[in-house]
Amino acid sequence: MKIVIVGCGRVGASAAELWDAAGHEVVILDISTSAFERLPPTFGGSAIRGDGTDEDVLRRAGVEGADVFLTLTEGDNRNIMAAQVAAEALGVGQVIAKINDPVRANAYAEIGIATLCRTGLMLDAIDAEIGLPPSGLPGLQPSIGNRHPGGEHEDQGDRARSPSDVAAPGAPVEA
Secondary structure, three states, X not given: OEEEEEOOOHHHHHHHHHHHHOOOEEEEEEOOHHHHHHOOOOOOOEEXXXXXXXXXXXHHOOHHHOOEEEEOOOOHHHHHHHHHHHHHHOOOOEEEEEOOOHHHHHHHHXXXXXXXXXXXXXHHHHHHHHOOXXXXXXXXXXXXXXXXXXXXXXXXXXXXXXXXXXXXXXXXXXX
């Protein structure tokens, strides 16, 4: 399975490491080269320096052929923008955006982007530990709405990727 992750923080790096070790093709993007220091020396996927909200960067990273696209940065706006580009312009079928705000997480799920809301997940974990019922806030919420077509982006077709666009396993490249 080809998995693309935007954001090489603790969660993104851990996910990339686990899925790479399990034999999946993993591409991870971050705007900071130093973020890739979180990846182990054994990481065999591609680490690409670039903005995950930039359609050209995502195309060069090979997002169009991805099975799964996750946005795991600290910013809700950046995450939803990257998720929308992947889903609407690049046609990735399984897109999940980390959204901290439970109200926004629900709204984005309604427009066709699955959301992961750590606020709801954390509160439910705390409630379970102390014996309270679940919070009712969204945790992992599947896409419950329909995405609209990509419009002008749908007719652009694939663009060729040069070898310099994608990093050798373990080496970050600027996109």
